[in-house]
Amino acid sequence: xxxxxxxxxxxxxxxxxxxxxxxxxxxxxxxxxxxxxxxxxxxxxxxxxxxxxxxxxxxxxxxxxxxxxxxxxxxxxxxxxxxxxxxxxxxxxxxxxxxxxxxxxxxxxxxxxxxxxxxxxxxxxxxxxxxxxxxxxxxxxxxxxxxxxxxxxxxxxxxxxxxxxxxxxxxxxxxxxxxxxxxxxxxxxxxxxxxxxxxxxxxxxxxxxxxxxxxxxxxxxxxxxxxxxxxxxxxxxxxxxxxxxxxxxxxxxxxxxxxxxxxxxxxxxxxxxxxxxxxxxxxxxxxxxxxxxxxxxxxxxxxxxxxxxxxxxxxxxxxxxxxxxxxxxxxxxxxxxxxxxxxxxxxxxxxxxxxxxxxxxxxxxxxxxxxxxxxxxxxxxxxxxxxxxxxxxxxxxxxxxxxxxxxxxxxxxxxxxxxxxxxxxxxxxxxxxxxxxxxxxxxxxxxxxxxxxxxxxxxxxxxxxxxxxxxxxxxxxxxxxxxxxxxxxxxxxxxxxxxxxxxxxxxxxxxxxxxxxxxxxxxxxxxxxxxxxxxxxxxxxxxxxxxxxxxxxxxxxxxxxxxxxxxxxxxxxxxxxxxxxxx
Numbered sequence: 383x384x385x386x387x388x389x390x391x392x393x394x395x396x397x398x399x400x401x402x403x404x405x406x407x408x409x410x411x412x413x414x415x416x417x418x419x420x421x422x423x424x425x426x427x428x429x430x431x432x433x434x435x436x437x438x439x440x441x442x443x444x445x446x447x448x449x450x451x452x453x454x455x456x457x458x459x460x461x462x463x464x465x466x467x468x469x470x471x472x473x474x475x476x477x478x479x480x481x482x483x484x485x486x487x488x489x490x491x492x493x494x495x496x497x498x499x500x501x502x503x504x505x506x507x508x509x510x511x512x513x514x515x516x517x518x519x520x521x522x523x524x525x526x527x528x529x530x531x532x533x534x535x536x537x538x539x540x541x542x543x544x545x546x547x548x549x550x551x552x553x554x555x556x557x558x559x560x561x562x563x564x565x566x567x568x569x570x571x572x573x574x575x576x577x578x579x580x581x582x583x584x585x586x587x588x589x590x591x592x593x594x595x596x597x598x599x600x601x602x603x604x605x606x607x608x609x610x611x612x613x614x615x616x617x618x619x620x621x622x623x624x625x626x627x628x629x630x631x632x633x634x635x636x637x638x639x640x641x642x643x644x645x646x647x648x649x650x651x652x653x654x655x656x657x658x659x660x661x662x663x664x665x666x667x668x669x670x671x672x673x674x675x676x677x678x679x680x681x682x683x684x685x686x687x688x689x690x691x692x693x694x695x696x697x698x699x700x701x702x703x704x705x706x707x708x709x710x711x712x713x714x715x716x717x718x719x720x721x722x723x724x725x726x727x728x729x730x731x732x733x734x735x736x737x738x739x740x741x742x743x744x745x746x747x748x749x750x751x752x753x754x755x756x757x758x759x760x761x762x763x764x765x766x767x768x769x770x771x772x773x774x775x776x777x778x779x780x781x782x783x784x785x786x787x788x789x790x791x792x793x794x795x796x797x798x799x800x801x802x803x804x805x806x807x808x809x810x811x812x813x814x815x816x817x818x819x820x821x822x823x824x825x826x827x828x829x830x831x832x833x834x835x836x837x838x839x840x841x842x843x844x845x846x847x848x849x850x851x852x853x854x855x856x857x858x859x860x861x862x863x864x865x866x867x868x869x870x871x872x873x874x875x876x877x878x879x880x881x882x883x884x885x886x887x888x889x890x891x892x893x894x895x896x897x898x899x900x901x902x903x904x905x906x907x908x909x910x911x912x913x914x915x916x917x918x919x920x921x922x923x924x925x926x927x928x929x930x931x932x933x934x935x936x937x938x939x940x941x942x943x944x945x946x947x948x949x950x951x952x953x954x955x956x957x958x959x960x961x962x963x964x965x
Contacts, residue, residue: 393422396440397432407431435515442513450478450488452518461485463885464505466893469951471616473497474519475511483507488514503864504882504951520617577628580621581636585663585678587618589656591890594680596663598633600626600673611890612848612897613721613956630667630674637665644674652678664750681750690730693723694898696941699933702903703842707731710782712839713802715789717814722956723846723899724811728785729753731809741780745772746787761787773797777804786810792828799829802837816935817843817904818924821914835911843902845935847942847952848894854886860950868954870940881946898947900939900957904932 394412397403403411403426411425418425423437442449457478464477464485474490475497485507489497492511502509584607588596593609600606605621621629631641637650652663664679690700706714714731716724729751736742736755747761747769757779759772769786770793776784788811789795802808814820820841824834857879865875872878883893904910904927913923928934933941939953 391444393437393440393444396443397426397436400436400440402432402436402440434517438513438515445492445513447492448512450512450514452476452488452514452522455488457522463891464507465501466504466883466951467616467885467891469500469504472614473501474516475501476514476519476522477505478512480507484510486510486512488512488519490514490516490519499864500951503860504949506858506860520620577625577632580625580629581632585654586656588678588680589654589661591618592896596678596680598629598676598678600670600675602672605629611892612894613846614848614892616890616892626673630676633665633676633678634667637663639665639667645669662750664748683751688726688730690734693727693730693901694942694947695901696938699901699903699938702905703731703840704734706840706905707735707807709807709839711802711805711807713798713808713810713837714839715820715841716809716811717817717820717841717843718845719813719815721846722844723897724844725750727842727844727899728809728811732756732783732785735783740782742783742785743776743779743781744785744787745769745776746785769794770797773801777801777806781806783807783809788812789824789827795824795827795829796833799833799837803833808837814843816924817841817902817932818920818927820904821910821923822920825914825917831914831917835906835914839906841904843904843935845900845939845956846897847900847939847948847956848892849896849898849948850881850946851883851886851889851893851895853888853895854884854893855881855946856884858882865950868950868958869936870943870950872944878944879946880943880950882949893949894952898942900935900942900953902933902935902938905930 394403394408398405398408407426407429411422411429411431414420414425414429415422420428423432423434423441426432427434427437439449455478457476458480461477461480464480465475465487470476473494476488478486478488480486483506485501485505487501487509489511490513491497492513498509498511584596584598588609591609591611593611594613595610595615597608597610597615598605599608600623603620604623605626606617607619607621608615608617610616633652634641634648634650636652639648639650646669648667650665650667652665654661654663660683662681662683664681666677666679668675668677690704695703706712716727718724732742732744732753736753738755741757742755743757743759745759745761749758749760752758759767761767761769761772769788769790773784773786773794774797784798784801784806786794786798786808789798798808798810812820812823814823818841820843821834821838824838825831858881860880862875865871883889883895885891885893889895907926907930909926909930910923913926935957936953939948939957940950942948943950943953
């Protein structure tokens with residue numbers, strides 16, 4: 383693999399030698415750099431002393447690699463599919479051409495050794511990196527990734543530019559001062575058709591693309607629009623800076639938020655209907671140095687009713703889980719980071735055991751999905767309704783099953799434990815890396831080990847990884863040394879067939895379509911209960927669970943790789959964090 387050489391001489395000296403800057407200009411930029419984290423090249427560009435491409439050419443010379451003018455370079459479409467679009471977007475790296483076992487890749491940051499290693503692992507080729515302008519890479523990606531969004535938005539933006547343009551932005555600035563009549567004028571202007579069309583297209587396209595979140599992010603030059611699809615963010619396009627104010631104001635009006643308040647974070651909710659289906663959008667605004675950023679979480683009411691059999695559990699894991707969810711009492715914990723599918727698993731369990739004979743009550747923050755037959759309560763801290771307070775009331779409501787959205791403190795943990803010991807089945811979540819860590823987290827909170835061993839009957843740790851697109855699935859052979867580096871070891875490696883997604887229209891050239899769970903289920907046994915009471919180290923609890931048949935996250939993930947469901951790269955991405963997958 384060709385790796386960029388270390389800097390031969392300072393960037394400023396190269397620019398000076400090429401007479402692109404003067405000594406005075408360089409000294410001024412160096413003086414500014416001492417008081418900021420900005421790179422020297424960016425400072426010189428912002429000062430107007432040099433253009434960005436000259437800085438990039440000098441940087442390439444500094445690294446000893448070529449600089450590629452992407453707008454003048456033809457990209458082989460077959461070669462472009464060698465790297466999944468998700469990796470292309472994550473590392474701003476575009477494959478250009480292939481020669482033998484070597485792949486030339488244009489990169490915004492050719493010094494990123496993690497990117498170079500990942501691309502080598504995925505493709506099986508040696509990598510020759512070249513430096514390219516980030517804007518050129520972004521333009522190329524937007525052209526292949528935006529599709530209909532680009533065309534529809536461009537039409538609406540042209541109408542917006544001609545209709546209100548920069549004048550509306552000035553009006554919005556007046557509105558921000560808090561004058562009531564000006565706020566009314568700003569609100570009235572949001573009813574102009576162009577900005578409504580822009581927002582509608584952004585939301586509708588996000589739903590079509592199966593996005594879970596929409597990000598509207600202002601920066602120095604414009605507004606970046608990104609969708610999170612299958613857990614990974616993709617930039618779909620950029621819009622001009624003058625669109626920012628009316629765009630954010632339109633979303634805030636739809637979410638019943640205060641458009642005059644730009645200094646504080648706000649929350650709102652939007653209800654939309656698309657193709658005969660109802661969606662709720664949870665809106666959050668955040669003031670940043672370049673203006674307000676808005677994130678919209680798309681909540682599809684049908685997404686949590688997929689059933690336990692469709693979460694991706696292997697039959698033996700599902701059978702074990704189903705054996706404990708029918709218990710009359712005890713506590714079942716789901717653990718994992720944010721976005722790992724804990725809520726979906728909890729709802730799938732509730733849906734499985736929800737019958738007319740059962741009284742099920744939940745306390746959530748917030749209640750995002752409404753399930754028929756459940757009594758769902760929304761946390762309201764301002765009114766004094768917390769997880770712990772709700773739990774006190776729940777036990778007087780004759781419940782059979784209680785779901786607590788999250789155990790965050792000792793009081794909630796103790797209430798959940800007491801409820802499980804007094805004849806109720808309790809479901810809840812914790813933020814830990816693996817299943818055995820849930821026990822030590824409760825001990826750290828201050829729960830008595832004896833009560834933990836008596837109440838907890840199972841802990842399910844999980845992650846969400848993307849599934850290989852079935853439409854463009856193809857076999858390939860990753861380098862053996864790369865597999866060994868991530869701990870993927872099988873006896874008959876030559877006989878194993880690995881799969882990846884080539885990239886197609888159906889998966890938007892990412893190589894992935896949909897997601898699948900990776901699970902680690904720890905069942906409480908007498909041995910583990912005794913270790914908890916004795917306050918044994920986490921390693922002993924984990925070893926006992928493994929001896930009892932627990933399959934760790936890494937093993938579950940690699941088994942899904944061997945069965946052609948996902949890729950080694952996905953298992954690495956979602957499981958190989960500090961403390962997870964190490965066992």
